[in-house]
Amino acid sequence: MENIKCNRCGNENRNNARYCSGCGYELPKSTIEEETSNRNVISIPVTxxxxxxxxxxxxxxxxxxxxxxxxxxxxxTPSFDKVMMESASEINKSCPIMVDAETRLDNAVALPKNILQYNYTLMNMDAELVDTLEMKKVLEPNIVNFVKSSPQMKVFRDNKTTINYHYKDKNGVYLFIVSVTANQYE
The missing domain is CATH 1.20.5 (Single alpha-helices involved in coiled-coils or other helix-helix interfaces)
Structure with a gap:
């Protein structure tokens, strides 16, 4: 192997040295030349x-x-949307279920934008014979209070979920919806 000569002081150094042993300055980068069978010269930089x-x-x-x-x-960790879908599926296993003499819970649905909706049927009501605005006015404070205070709703309150209560009459005709937002239960 050939030695590397320092450009600064002329000292001969080993081929794999990076700095001159005489003056301490960095040595020029060397290349190893190998001859091939055709007598061509290939330059390979030293790593x-x-x-x-x-x-x-x-x-x-x-x-x-x-x-x-x-x-x-x-x-x-699972997203809260997935938790809501699992909660709705768990509720739906026991649906439809009579909540009281007038009200049947048909199902629960996890909707986009952090909304959980409960779908109810009022079994003895007919949309044409009922004042839906008055009925909503009577039910809404009770529903908001339930969402605010129920331990079952804590996970939804903690995640600022909007809870919708969708009501229809005995014929499946839409009556009204009560929507409880995070602003209402905080």
Whole structure:
């Protein structure tokens, strides 16, 4: 192997040295020349410690990215929308159910934008014979109070869910909807 000569002081240094052993200055980058069978000369740069450290840093970054991706996709906590859908499905297992002599809970639905809707039928009501505005005015304070104070509704209050109570008559005709927003129960 050939030695590298320092351009500054003229000292001969080993081929793999980065700094001159005589003056301490950085040596010029060397190339290794290999002859091929056709007598062509190929220049190959000598790898230094710098390349190894760059590869090490890149390896660490790739490793961290893989760890983050695994944690994000495998150990992800379920979104509240999913919790609402599961709650609605659980309620729907026992539906339809008579809440009282007049009211039947038909089902529950998780809607977009953090809304949970309960669909009720008023079994003895006919939309043509009832004052829906007056009925809504009577029921709304009781429903808002229930959402504010019920321990069963705490998870929805904590997540600022809008709770809709959708009512229809015995023939399936829409009567009214009571919507309880986070502003009403805070």
């Amino acid at each position: 230094t410690g710098r390349r190894k450290s760059i590869n090490s840093i890149l390896g660490v970054l790739v490793g961290l990215a893989v760890c983050f991706a695994v944690q994000h996709f495998l150990f992800k």
